[in-house]
Amino acid sequence: MSETVLLPGTASLGVMGGGQLGRMFVHAAQALGYRSVVLDPDADSPAGLVAHQHIRADYLDEAALAELAAQCGAITTEFENVPAQALARLAERRVVAPAGAAVAICQDRADEKAHFKASGVACAPYAEITTAADLAAVSDDLLPGILKTARMGYDGKGQMRVRSRAELVAAWDELKNVRCVLEQMLPLALELSVISARNAAGEIVQFPVQQNLHIDGILALTQVPAPAVGPELAAEALASAARIAASMNYVGVLCVEFFVLQDGRLIVNEMAPRPHNSGHYTMDACDVSQFDLQVRAMAGLPLRQPRLHSPCVMLNLLGDLWFGTDGAERSPVWDQVLALPCTHLHLYGKASARPGRKMGHLNISAATAAEAAATARAAAALLGLPTQW
Numbered sequence: 001m002s003e004t005v006l007l008p009g010t011a012s013l014g015v016m017g018g019g020q021l022g023r024m025f026v027h028a029a030q031a032l033g034y035r036s037v038v039l040d041p042d043a044d045s046p047a048g049l050v051a052h053q054h055i056r057a058d059y060l061d062e063a064a065l066a067e068l069a070a071q072c073g074a075i076t077t078e079f080e081n082v083p084a085q086a087l088a089r090l091a092e093r094r095v096v097a098p099a100g101a102a103v104a105i106c107q108d109r110a111d112e113k114a115h116f117k118a119s120g121v122a123c124a125p126y127a128e129i130t131t132a133a134d135l136a137a138v139s140d141d142l143l144p145g146i147l148k149t150a151r152m153g154y155d156g157k158g159q160m161r162v163r164s165r166a167e168l169v170a171a172w173d174e175l176k177n178v179r180c181v182l183e184q185m186l187p188l189a190l191e192l193s194v195i196s197a198r199n200a201a202g203e204i205v206q207f208p209v210q211q212n213l214h215i216d217g218i219l220a221l222t223q224v225p226a227p228a229v230g231p232e233l234a235a236e237a238l239a240s241a242a243r244i245a246a247s248m249n250y251v252g253v254l255c256v257e258f259f260v261l262q263d264g265r266l267i268v269n270e271m272a273p274r275p276h277n278s279g280h281y282t283m284d285a286c287d288v289s290q291f292d293l294q295v296r297a298m299a300g301l302p303l304r305q306p307r308l309h310s311p312c313v314m315l316n317l318l319g320d321l322w323f324g325t326d327g328a329e330r331s332p333v334w335d336q337v338l339a340l341p342c343t344h345l346h347l348y349g350k351a352s353a354r355p356g357r358k359m360g361h362l363n364i365s366a367a368t369a370a371e372a373a374a375t376a377r378a379a380a381a382l383l384g385l386p387t388q389w
């Protein structure tokens with residue numbers, strides 16, 4: 001089944017989830033002439049609004065899954081918390097890439113870390129906490145640390161920083177005593193990520209390493225080429241990401257996030273079984289985007305090594321930008337931003353802005369990295385985003 005080739009212009013491709021990642025996937029699929037189908041319960045989902053067909057139903061709705069499988073030659077996902085049973089059900093009839101088993105590993109921080117270890121890639125020292133006895137048995141070495149829910153965390157949600165045992169106990173209560181991992185707080189020098197695409201034949205292609213800045217646990221900015229990453233470190237990150245993908249027999253686009261510690265060591269943080277916010281620059285700075293590769297991998301088309309043709313800075317556009325200092329809702333000054341050279345604005349079509357909500361992103365490409373950074377700082381200043389990076 002995985003050897004199936006779905007030629008452009010002849011088939012429908014489906015996606016579980018209707019968020020912005022699904023929307024950009026739909027755009028890429030449509031550019032190649034595929035029909036697109038989105039399954040998402042939300043009537044106004046960003047992807048549902050642009051797909052040929054929107055099946056508006058719960059992810060576990062049997063009739064909806066049957067309809068999706070009937071319509072589509074292959075199905076992918078745009079979020080890792082899609083129920084594993086839903087992917088298993090679809091896989092009975094169609095190519096599902098990535099496979100439910102790989103998505104399941106990414107859904108659970110403890111399983112994910114076990115997989116990193118098995119792949120021979122170092123992750124932060126951690127302990128799994130399921131019971132009060134686990135909590136009591138935690139080693140002092142893990143403090144100060146970060147307590148993270150094993151499942152359903154994103155954008156820094158479901159995480160609490162703890163300095164002492166007393167804070168740890170209080171934090172676990174606050175997280176309702178669900179299964180967690182406690183990670184040692186590491187001295188970070190910087191953060192980077194790698195986007196890989198792998199097909200059923202085991203061929204893998206990768207974008208260059210990108211450097212990421214998070215503010216308040218949410219990605220704020222991505223730069224490529226990564227300004228503070230030397231060739232050896234970049235090669236290590238690419239090789240580690242490839243090993244992690246291969247050892248899951250992964251098919252699709254995979255993002256692996258890393259920390260670089262102050263002593264220079266590379267540590268894997270987490271992974272996402274889909275295109276990633278830190279790969280959005282590929283839409284305007286590479287000859288093939290992460291969404292193009294998602295389409296190619298699931299359709300069984302050849303993967304070609306993508307080429308970064310322009311240095312780029314990506315600024316994330318959160319809902320905060322839609323509110324003035326007086327708290328009143330407003331539109332950001334897009335006309336002024338678009339007057340700057342080589343700015344590519346992507347808005348996700350979300351009807352209402354909320355602080356912290358991902359509304360869009362702005363890619364700034366240029367002939368040189370210095371030019372891209374200077375223009376990005378000018379855009380950030382116009383938008384009221386941080387310019388010190």
Ligand code: ATP
Pocket residue numbers: 124146148153154155156157159183184185186187188191214217218219257269270
């Ligand atoms: P997302 O889904 O947006 O990637 P998340 O909610 O899954 O985020 P993590 O990636 O685990 O969260 O953590 C968010 C950020 O918190 C990291 O990018 C990093 O800046 C910081 N962080 C997480 N774990 C550690 C750690 N062990 N030591 C130091 N900083 C950390």
Ligand code: MG
Pocket residue numbers: 257269270
């Ligand atoms: Mg993360």
